[in-house]
Amino acid sequence: MIRHLVRPRTVTEATTALAEANAVGGHALIIGGGTIAVPQLVRQELQPTHIVDLGDLDVARIWRDESAVHLGPAATYQLLIDTPCTERWTPLLHLMAKGITGGIQIRSQGTIAGSLVCARPYSDAPAVLVAHAARVTVASAHGTRTVSVERFLTAPERPDLRPTELVTEIILPYRPEAVAHGYYKLKFAESSWPVVTCSCSILADGTAELTLGGVRVVPWKIRVSSDLSHSPQELRDVLDDHMSALTEDDFWHDIRADSSYRRRVAATVAARALRQAAARLPSPGTEHS
Numbered sequence: 001m002i003r004h005l006v007r008p009r010t011v012t013e014a015t016t017a018l019a020e021a022n023a024v025g026g027h028a029l030i031i032g033g034g035t036i037a038v039p040q041l042v043r044q045e046l047q048p049t050h051i052v053d054l055g056d057l058d059v060a061r062i063w064r065d066e067s068a069v070h071l072g073p074a075a076t077y078q079l080l081i082d083t084p085c086t087e088r089w090t091p092l093l094h095l096m097a098k099g100i101t102g103g104i105q106i107r108s109q110g111t112i113a114g115s116l117v118c119a120r121p122y123s124d125a126p127a128v129l130v131a132h133a134a135r136v137t138v139a140s141a142h143g144t145r146t147v148s149v150e151r152f153l154t155a156p157e158r159p160d161l162r163p164t165e166l167v168t169e170i171i172l173p174y175r176p177e178a179v180a181h182g183y184y185k186l187k188f189a190e191s192s193w194p195v196v197t198c199s200c201s202i203l204a205d206g207t208a209e210l211t212l213g214g215v216r217v218v219p220w221k222i223r224v225s226s227d228l229s230h231s232p233q234e235l236r237d238v239l240d241d242h243m244s245a246l247t248e249d250d251f252w253h254d255i256r257a258d259s260s261y262r263r264r265v266a267a268t269v270a271a272r273a274l275r276q277a278a279a280r281l282p283s284p285g286t287e288h289s
């Protein structure tokens with residue numbers, strides 16, 4: 001039974017509420033945009049004693065400084081689309097946000113922080129954050145800590161987050177070495193969850209970073225030659241080679257697709273993201289800043 005509903009205005013109020021719930025042996029549920037948490041509450045899959053609703057939190061949503069773009073806990077997909085600097089500085093996140101299904105309501109309500117905390121291997125945002133080499137800051141009544149998103153996503157649906165902590169910031173460092181980007185996701189219907197996703201960044205040294213979601217149990221980043229955009233079969237061979245070093249437990253499967261299907265389509269999804277990025281390469285002689 002829900003005994004307390006708190007709508008903190010500051011991070012300190014939020015962490016205090018989480019600490020208080022923990023101190024009495026309660027279970028606090030944080031609500032960001034509520035697009036996942038509220039339906040779970042309605043279906044009674046979650047039975048928190050306390051709710052900490054971040055809807056009134058008075059913190060910046062997107063800002064940038066000399067080294068990074070920063071997302072606050074209330075940064076939504078729509079805000080990413082509408083904020084002019086994101087297309088240039090966080091291009092993969094921008095591409096990804098435009099492809100989120102559910103229409104304007106979900107894009108305007110769902111937050112990047114909420115998707116990160118859900119840590120679903122097939123979701124768009126977690127793997128894209130890994131592709132951006134993002135870091136995440138979490139706060140509790142005892143202070144803050146910042147870890148790489150790659151470390152934060154320890155296992156499917158199990159982020160490195162204690163019951164007394166909330167995500168306060170996601171930091172996306174500028175990557176001037178990344179000169180062209182592509183994002184492709186395979187899904188079975190217009191409004192369905194992604195099955196396999198791939199972010200691709202081509203770097204100035206001619207290599208390409210591919211970050212696949214929905215293949216392994218955590219986002220999977222590998223480096224290949226960008227020349228493989230001309231040779232899908234060679235790209236498939238490279239991915240097969242990497243996958244042969246893994247065990248069955250390393251691969252994700254769910255109701256939408258088993259792990260062998262995901263492994264089979266990974267190369268095709270990666271090839272499409274790589275081709276998209278290659279097509280966006282600046283012509284020789286163009287300056288990057």
Ligand SMILES: Cc1cc2nc3c(=O)[nH]c(=O)nc-3n(C[C@H](O)[C@H](O)[C@H](O)COP(=O)(O)OP(=O)(O)OC[C@H]3O[C@@H](n4cnc5c(N)ncnc54)[C@H](O)[C@@H]3O)c2cc1C
Binds near residue numbers: 033034035038100166
């Ligand atoms: C119709 C529909 C379509 C969708 N389409 C897509 C899609 O195309 N691709 C895709 O990847 N996803 C999709 N989603 C899922 C979407 O990513 C998530 O709904 C959204 O990003 C979650 O954010 P939220 O703020 O609503 O999270 P909430 O529902 O508020 O919370 C989700 C979880 O995160 C926790 N949480 C939230 N914020 C914080 C915080 N700051 N600190 C700590 N914990 C926090 C909550 O406690 C809860 O456990 C869709 C969802 C719906 C309903």
